Amino acid sequence: MDRPTVVTVEGLPERVTIYEVGARDGLQNEAALVPTEVKAELVTRLLDAGLPVVEATSFVHPKWVPQLADAAELMTLLGERGRDLPVLVPNERGLDRALELGCRHIAIFGSATETFAAKNLNSTLDGQFAMFEPTVRRARDAGVDVRAYVSMCFGDPWEGAVPVSQVVEVGRRLFDLGASQLSIGDTIGVGTAGHVSALVSAFVDAGLGIEALAMHFHDTYGQALANTLAALQAGVTTFDASAGGLGGCPYAKSATGNLATEDLVWFLTGLGIEHGVDLDALVATSSWLAGHLGRPSPSAVVRALATAG
Ligand code: HMG
Ligand code: MG
Secondary structure, three states: OOOOOOOOOOOOOOEOEEEEOHHHHHHHHOOOOOOHHHHHHHHHHHHHOOOOEEOOEEOOOOOOOHHHOOHHHHHHHHHHHHOOOOEEOOOHHHHHHHHHOOOOEEEEEEEOOHHHHHHHHOOOOOHHHHHHHHHHHHHHHOOOEEEEEEEOOOOEOOOEOOOHHHHHHHHHHHHHOOOOEEEEEEOOOOOOHHHHHHHHHHHHHOOOOHHHEEEEEEOOOOOHHHHHHHHHHOOOOEEEEEHHHOOOEOOEOOOOOEOEHHHHHHHHHHOOOEOOOOHHHHHHHHHHHHHHHOOOOOOHHHHHHHHOO
């Protein structure tokens, strides 16, 4: 079978937006450097497969993430089409680089924990806001849309459990800097469905509209789709995913791949939820990329469809 049987479930959203992070979250973690032309083809193929949002790259310090040191070259290759794709920006220096290239969407990325703020941003939990505040203000003044990520929302490899109240406080502060969306990151994939429900309702109780929330699941413990269902039941309509299940975080070694976009597309299709993505084109793209990376995709759906004949 190349498609699941569609059986709808009452009470779930009719349509969701898939926010594709493979070219950024995926490739930032690859041991081998991927040529810029291959990245440009990846981004183009993902857009052509119907993905409505494709995060392209990061304007972080090139020594911190050498895999994405070619951000400017990539954006130049993508031309006008690239200007509407979000890019990660940690600080004013990153913003300057993105603005020079005409980028119209950026994403800042904060940490819910002290240790990860140090490891990922060379900052403290409080210090990160001083870095993001002028970055977001200047971006907004320039007419640039800002997404905010908050990481380590379900657990942290150094600190263990992270209280829901702490995640909500940090997430709220990041969002209130002037973001249009808050992406709740399970950076190391330890979240479970009940925890997702509790965290989403805590954000809603704190005044964040459900339409402003996105979920960003890594699939380390195989919980990402169960967690997606819990978030759908709470009314969330934006989900981050990575083509072929690429991914991880170079500053959180226990993070493995993101929820694979193909697995998410199969799951949503089965529930009759609209997503606008062409699964065959997406699987072909992930199989092509796996050829470049020299190893098979970890996505269950890519593997199943590739052998389904
Ligand atoms: P720092 O070393 O503290 O930076 O790094 P600094 O402000 O002290 O500056 C030092 C030098 O770096 C200066 O140059 C700056 O100009 C330069 P000098 O004056 O010495 O010649 N510099 C830059 N150069 C280029 N681009 C920049 C930049 N900033 C400073 N943007 C910094 C602080 C935040 C820059 C660093 O820690 C960094 O780049 N971190 C990024 C780490 C990263 O990308 N992690 C992965 C993404 S997060 C993630 O994957 C999680 C997510 O997927 C959600 C989830 O799963 O939870 C989003
Ligand atoms: Mg991530």
